Every structure is written in C-alpha cells, then in structure tokens.
Amino acid sequence: MNAMTPGTDAARFPVQALRGQFPALQRAADFIFFDNAAGAQVPHGVLAAVNEHLVGHNVQRGGRYPQSVAVDASIQRGRAAVAALLNARRPEEIAFGMNATSFIRLVSLAIGQTLGARKEIILTDLDHEANVATWLVLERLGAQFRWWRMRDDGCLHCEDLEPLVGPRTRLLACALASNALGSIVDVHRAARLVHGAGGEIFLDAVHYAPHGPIDVQALECDYLVCSGYKIFAPHMGFLWGRYELLAQLPTFREDFIPDQPPGKIEAGTFIYENVAGMAAAVDYLAALGHSLGARPADGAAELRDGCHAAMAAIRSYEQVLSRELLRVLRTAGATVYGLSDAAQVEGRVPTVCFNLPGIVPAAVTEAAAAAGIGIRDGHMYAPRLMHRLGLAVAQGAVRVSLVHYNTLAEIERFAAVLDRLRRTP
Ligand SMILES: Cc1ncc(COP(=O)(O)O)c(C=O)c1O
Structure with missing residues (x-):
C-alpha cells in the first residue's frame, strides 16, 4: 500500500x-x-454519534453499570477506528486528547528528559508553529537545533536534510504537508535518513490527514499527531506512536495509572463524545471507500481498506x-x-x-x-x-x-x- x-x-x-x-x-x-x-x-453520522453519546451514556468510564460500560466500549471502538485509519499495528498505539498541540508538547516534554548524548533536534521553517515552538523550549534542557529549510519552490527537499542528520540526531519534527502552502513532504524518505543515523521522526499530520491516505507502517515513522476537527470530526486530537517508544516515554501520570500506553499518555478525562464522533468520521470515510469499490473484508481490515480507498479517491479528486x-x-x-x-x-x-x-x-x-x-x-x-x-x-x-x-x-x-x-x- x-x-x-x-x-x-x-x-x-x-x-x-x-x-x-x-x-x-x-x-x-x-x-x-x-x-x-x-x-x-x-457528516451527519458524526453528529448522530456525538448525540448518542450525550443522550445514551454521558457518564464517566470505568463503572460497572451499563452506561459506563458503553463508554468504555465507545473509547475502545474509537481507538480501533483511528488505528484502522492510520494502519497502526495495534489500537493501544492511539491516545486521545484535546488537540494536536498539547500532544506535541507532551512528547516534547518526554523527549527533553531523554536527550542524553543525542541532543540535536531537526526542525523546519515550513511547519506550523505548534511543531516548532514546542521543540524549541527544549533548549533549556540542552537541546540543539538544526534547520531543514524550505527551498524557493515552497518544498522541503531530502537532499537538504541529508547533511543535517548524524550521530547526534535525536529527532526530526516535520509536517506531512504545509498548512500554508499545501506542499507535501517526502516523510518516508526523511524517516529512512533519520533512522539510518539512529534518530526518530515525529510527524505533524494535522494538515495532510483530510487529503490523502496515511499508513504509519509504510511511512516508517515513530510518532504522528493529528486533529479530529480537520478530518470531519469534532474538536479533539490524537497521537499515534510506535508501541515500544510510547512504552518508554516518561509521561506524567498518577501513581495508580499503569506505565503503559495508552493510559500513560492520557492524563485526566478527555472528550468522550468527540472520540465517538471521530470513530463515526472514520466510518464515513470507510463507507465512501466501499462505495467506490474497496473490496469488502472483515473487522479492522474492512475499515482500513475502506479508509485507504476513500483517501486515495479524495486525493485524486x-x-x-x-x-x-x-x-x-x-x-x-x-x-x-x-x-x-x-x-x-x-x-x-x-x-x-x-x-x-x-x-x-x-x-x-x-x-x-x-x-x-x-x-x-x-x-x-x-x-x-x-x-x-x-x-x-x-x-x-x-x-x-x-x-x-x-x-x-x-x-x-x-x-x-x-x-x-x-x-x-
Ligand atoms: C499543520 C498543523 N499543525 C498543528 C496544528 C495545531 O493543531 P491543534 O489546533 O489541534 O492543536 C494545526 C492547526 O491548524 C496545523 O494546521
């Protein structure tokens, strides 16, 4: 794919x-x-899902009564849906929260605590400031910055990234597409370059997500953040990360929360009704894909293939x-x-x-x-x-x-x- x-x-x-x-x-x-x-x-399916949550089970998760059990099921369903949208390896790689910026900050805080000898973070001058300022604050923790600069054509070129990457590279933070110019970044090639030097890649998919397929496995990336409200869902955000990396991230959590994804990434209560809306947005996309002839499959594969077909069609249109x-x-x-x-x-x-x-x-x-x-x-x-x-x-x-x-x-x-x-x- x-x-x-x-x-x-x-x-x-x-x-x-x-x-x-x-x-x-x-x-x-x-x-x-x-x-x-x-x-x-x-789409109306999203409105219906938000409504159903608020009318049918607007209660806290984790209880033993039916409405609370329904909230747990809805969150689980939301994770599975977003995992399908991104072709994540497992639903536990998806965390829900307020927006993309707060997730970028959450990961940057964690990365800042684990810089070690790899102190270099590569940023771009094409990105939304949410994926720049959140990293620049790590200077006080010893981070050093290198800039992958846009050329006059409004694009980032991997040839310019190559000399910036080395044994001190901790992370490249960049967008899949510019929210201002619309240029798409070859993040797969960038991921290969950064991984070749032992670094990691953090992708801001907020702007690209409504426009084309995203496959985190094919992209070979490490972290990816997105906002639901850009992709036909209500205001909310989600983070995907490779499970092993999320498992190692030092995050804030109360002592009784296990140090495991996704719970360790989701401090406090998030907006359950909007997670239900996000799952319905994925259903909308999958239904579009199937109506365009994506082959029927079962369960997660059905959603994944439907979304992929929809996003490929959207990209062409x-x-x-x-x-x-x-x-x-x-x-x-x-x-x-x-x-x-x-x-x-x-x-x-x-x-x-x-x-x-x-x-x-x-x-x-x-x-x-x-x-x-x-x-x-x-x-x-x-x-x-x-x-x-x-x-x-x-x-x-x-x-x-x-x-x-x-x-x-x-x-x-x-x-x-x-x-x-x-x-x-
Ligand atoms: C590319 C990009 N990154 C990050 C953000 C910030 O997203 P959020 O509002 O979910 O924090 C935006 C918002 O417009 C964006 O376009």
Whole structure:
C-alpha cells in the first residue's frame, strides 16, 4: 500500500452525494466553506454519534453499570477506528486528547528528559508553529537545533536534510504537508535518513490527514499527531506512536495509572463524545471507500481498506480542484507561494496561499466574505514561513483551503470575486 498514491478516477467522485451528508453545507445554502484548513465540517453520522453519546451514556468510564460500560466500549471502538485509519499495528498505539498541540508538547516534554548524548533536534521553517515552538523550549534542557529549510519552490527537499542528520540526531519534527502552502513532504524518505543515523521522526499530520491516505507502517515513522476537527470530526486530537517508544516515554501520570500506553499518555478525562464522533468520521470515510469499490473484508481490515480507498479517491479528486484553483489564481494575476504550476499538483494538497498585486490580504478575504465565501488571511500560524517568503507576519497572505466536499462550481464563484477585485480601481 503506497501511502501517497492517488487512486480512483476523479470523474467518478460522488461529490454531490457526499455534500448531502453534511448538514452544515445544507444549512449554509450558498455559503462556500473555503477555510477548511482551520477546521472542516462534519457528516451527519458524526453528529448522530456525538448525540448518542450525550443522550445514551454521558457518564464517566470505568463503572460497572451499563452506561459506563458503553463508554468504555465507545473509547475502545474509537481507538480501533483511528488505528484502522492510520494502519497502526495495534489500537493501544492511539491516545486521545484535546488537540494536536498539547500532544506535541507532551512528547516534547518526554523527549527533553531523554536527550542524553543525542541532543540535536531537526526542525523546519515550513511547519506550523505548534511543531516548532514546542521543540524549541527544549533548549533549556540542552537541546540543539538544526534547520531543514524550505527551498524557493515552497518544498522541503531530502537532499537538504541529508547533511543535517548524524550521530547526534535525536529527532526530526516535520509536517506531512504545509498548512500554508499545501506542499507535501517526502516523510518516508526523511524517516529512512533519520533512522539510518539512529534518530526518530515525529510527524505533524494535522494538515495532510483530510487529503490523502496515511499508513504509519509504510511511512516508517515513530510518532504522528493529528486533529479530529480537520478530518470531519469534532474538536479533539490524537497521537499515534510506535508501541515500544510510547512504552518508554516518561509521561506524567498518577501513581495508580499503569506505565503503559495508552493510559500513560492520557492524563485526566478527555472528550468522550468527540472520540465517538471521530470513530463515526472514520466510518464515513470507510463507507465512501466501499462505495467506490474497496473490496469488502472483515473487522479492522474492512475499515482500513475502506479508509485507504476513500483517501486515495479524495486525493485524486482534490488534484482536479487544485488544478482549477491554480488556473483561476493565475488568471487573476495572483502571486502563488509554493507549487503554482498545474503540472505540480501531485506535490500538493488544495491549500493555496497567495497575494494579489497592490491589494492587502484582509481586503481580499473581506471581499470574499461579502460574496459568501469563507477564506482566511494572516500568518497561518507559520510565522517563520511568512518570514521566509519575505512577507510581513502581521499581514501574511490569503489562504484558500479546499477539501473533498468542495466543487469546481464553488471555485468559479471565487474566481468572480477575484475578477471584481482586479477590475476595481
Ligand atoms: C499543520 C498543523 N499543525 C498543528 C496544528 C495545531 O493543531 P491543534 O489546533 O489541534 O492543536 C494545526 C492547526 O491548524 C496545523 O494546521
């Protein structure tokens, strides 16, 4: 299974039928959700699962009465579902919590305590600040930093990583895809380089997750973090780690909690209803995959194969959206940061940062809002990236971020806004 290969024919992608499954899209009528990188909408199965939790068993886990037993079963089901989504070796490798940032911090705190002779952490100037600042604070524990820098094409190249890796490398922290530019990182090759030197790789999959298949075994990574609210579930986060590594991590836990994953990673109570919602989001994806012809299997394999087929189809369909979005931006005379050529869409997801000549980013997003289109301007929580692009962090750029429920017709409406802006003196 190749984690990054586009799959099913994009022309067969049932976008209208899928849109019908998202109540927020129905309620919003003509409004266009083009700010999905900041959070996506949820299908009705997710709403039903959250509702069922709150109405049917909104109690603490670990009790002997039926509602509490149901919570334990729901958490177990959530772990199995996310394990299938990521092709994890076992459900205990999945931990649930508040969001991605708090998990990155949890792992960075643990890594900081175990630096030993390997004190070097490799960071990138393409990443969301959540996967940078959380590591930089380890300086006071003796960590040293090396920077894997983005090239002018808006991509990280493994040739530039090679000289940074050595016997003192403890960890590489990097994203699967940039939440600002949409560029995809060859994390599999990066993992091989880092492992070759005896280091580890921590992946921020928050931005990539709604756009394509993730297979932690094929990627050969060590840790991976993700946010449910970017992948059609409610606000929550999850961490995957190789079981042996999680087992060794020094984490905070009360004395009576066994020093074993996942309990040792999940201090306190997390949002059970949103874990139920996350499991339902995985069901939604698996059902999409099966409707597109993923072969039926049993149990975990059925979910895994369904999700993989869905994400491969989403990846293909989104490449069509990327091509059209880039065409529209070129016609509008925009400066697109990162991969801007339609021939390069395989290297990106449909998240595009741009500026229009002589127009401040906020004016573009305001014009879009007035036309019923939600997009975003600013630094996208990637201030180092903005600096690298030569943009004022306070102003940044305009970002349009699409997911699989967006359509070519919506892009045409956005094109009309750009056209009006261009003609306005
Ligand atoms: C790439 C990336 N990493 C990390 C985060 C932070 O995620 P969370 O809000 O779950 O902490 C985001 C949020 O936008 C993101 O896009």
